[in-house]
Amino acid sequence: MVYVSSRDYNKPPYIDITLSPSPAAELPARLIHSVSLSDVPSSIEIGESATSVTSVKDSIGGAFTRATVAYSSTQPGVATVTPSGVINAVAPGSTSIVVTATADGIAVSSSVSVTVVDSTRVRIYADADSYVQSTTPDTNFGTQMGLLSKPSWNSGPDRITYLGFNLSSLAGKTVTSAVLSTENMITDGALDTARVDAHSVAGSWSESAVTYTNKPALGATVGSFLTDRTRKYTSADITDYVASLAANRTSRLSLGLTQDNVGANNVMVYVSSRDYNKPPYIDITLEQ
Structure with a gap:
């Protein structure tokens, strides 16, 4: 005797059927x-x-x-x-x-x-600039838009421009060229073209504190540039001086601008300052 549960017992007989697989639908290409x-x-x-x-x-x-x-x-x-x-x-x-x-x-x-x-070429902008004037010996001009230089003649006032640069990135490197550029022009004097001489500076100074009274002394002339009645950038070769400072790992370069041995042919030279957003700069080429 065989007993089979019925569908009324909720256990109905059943058949499992396996069909042949249908082909997959074709999918559109992704975009x-x-x-x-x-x-x-x-x-x-x-x-x-x-x-x-x-x-x-x-x-x-x-x-x-x-x-x-x-x-x-x-x-x-x-x-x-x-x-x-x-x-x-x-x-x-x-x-x-x-x-x-x-x-x-x-x-x-x-x-x-x-x-x-190009790591062999570096431009260093002045990080300090000012000028001093003998007729106002205790006045600081560190925030002026323009810097003035004019050597004294016949008891006239003496004016010297000072520029400062950070050379720490050049320490121990071989400098093959160094060119100082300033935006400048003649604003007073008899000449339409003149030479401006850049001197080394002995001693430290501060943009916010330098005056004619406490100014550092000027050393040797290290380069010169021309100036005329049109305000524009002109340049001076100061390679030898910068190369010696870099070789000696000197971190600061200071320059004083004046005119050497001009006598009555002295002129007033205006140089744009970093406060005018036209700072002096030095383009330097290093040995590879």
């Missing part, structure tokens, strides 16, 4: 959504290269492999980029490296900024 660049340094030394890594994503964040990728540089004179994404630093400056990925008629792009630097 391109974004492209990005990585492993690109923010600065590259001139003459060096960097290999970028490009990542292309679909609309749900997955890797997208069907794209055509192209690269360009907004300033190819600064840096170029090869079809494979290798960036080559050409000249100092800034550029953007642009990557564009295209698929199914859709183009996406992104960019990164790159600065090309």
